[in-house]
Amino acid sequence: MSDDLRLDPRADEAPDALQEGRLSRAFVAEVAAVLDSGDDDALRALVSPLHPADVADLFGAIPVDARAPLADALGELLNAEVIAELDDYVREDVLEALSPGEVAEVVTQLDTDDAVAVIEDLEADEQRAVLRALAPEDRADIEAALNYPEESAGRLMQRDLVAVTENMSVGAVIERIRASIDPATDFWEIFVVDIAGRPVGTMRLSWLLTAPPDLMVGDVMKREQTLIPVAMDQEEVALQFQKYALISAAVVDAWGKLVGVITVDDVVHIIQAEAGEDALKLSGAGDGDINEPVVESYKARVRWLAANLGTAMISSSVIALFEPTIEKLVTLAALTPIVASIGGNAGTQTMAVAVRAIATKQLTDSNTRRTIWREVRVAMLNGLTIAALLGLGVGILFNSVNLGGVIAAAALFNIMVAGLAGVLVPLALTRLRTDPAVASSIFVTMTTDTMGFLGFLGLAALVGVANLQ
Known part of the structure; x- marks a missing residue:
């Protein structure tokens, strides 16, 4: 057993339960087997040494259809501390196994903020049933908290104070x-x-x-x-x-x-939660919870994939404009994605910095121009470096100085565009009162792809295919 586990005296009572701070696969399998056997006493003896947070993790580790039976079998071990630690989606499955009176009993043992977190996820009729089962004072506190907007200080605060x-x-x-x-x-x-x-x-x-x-x-x-x-x-x-x-x-x-x-x-x-939420919004992955129902995950993700499909069609239409040029020099088709990809990565870097700065209030009206100019200078330095490396590599590989120069110029242009788009798109969405973490990536990607294709193929057409061979 590791020294970290021995810091917790309960770890000695369940030596095989935890491995590197997590529930071991063998322990979860043993719990499932005992649960299937119907021996509730053995199950409680197995689970009782665990910390409430580990019991909550156990509910997330077992199959969905086993959560309600596990809740029934644990009895008093399923206490307020465990309920408070449960993942939101897992908690819904667990609470379905409890009566409104049992839920109310758990709620009375929680701080107001945790109690509200439990009750706000219940269906309306279930909420009313649980609230009716509460003592008048507890019910008044929770109803008052529920009247505040979600994710506000009123929902978060505790009422027990001195x-x-x-x-x-x-x-x-x-x-x-x-x-x-x-x-x-x-x-x-x-x-x-x-x-x-x-x-x-x-x-x-x-x-x-x-x-x-x-x-x-x-x-x-x-x-x-x-x-x-x-x-x-x-x-x-x-x-x-x-x-x-x-x-x-x-x-x-x-x-x-x-x-x-x-x-x-x-x-x-x-x-x-907020840090994870912003990262997931940037990717369009919705809540990103592995316990989220499949249909809800599908709905959250497919709309952004559909939007991305639309923007990709715009980028593809630019390539179609230069089809005669590409037909004359197929090499252009192989090199075009490089310019778009480099621009996309540069735009993502700038966008991540800008979104974080907006979220933490570092990027404000007073320093917007300074921030834009800073990102332009960073993009220029990045562009010059990458353009030199790319142009030199392509020039040597294809034995064409002109082709190397064209792709270097296109890469520099696109990285400059990416630097501007990465900061201007989040700022524009913020001004439109839209969360920049949600939609920035789609518009930045569309911009860098479109301008990358346009810059490279446009320059190639301008120079002439004969001069690139």
């Missing part, structure tokens, strides 16, 4: 926390509010524990703080945490009143 006024003593705050806060509640900061419930500052736990008990909160709190509007998009929330190195932040409503708190552990999930 808020005090600045005229309280440190000792009184400690006594209040001991008397009224559930020991299972995790918090790192205490929020200080005025009589209207508006945040006026924060106090870290370290300050609370080290300050004299008779000192007033107003004397030890920090008045500067970052407030998160309840409607702020979760991606912007993550940027705020990254920019200001936050551990937690108060969420306020339209009237500036404290309504919740967002903690850094939630933001880590956002950063991971």
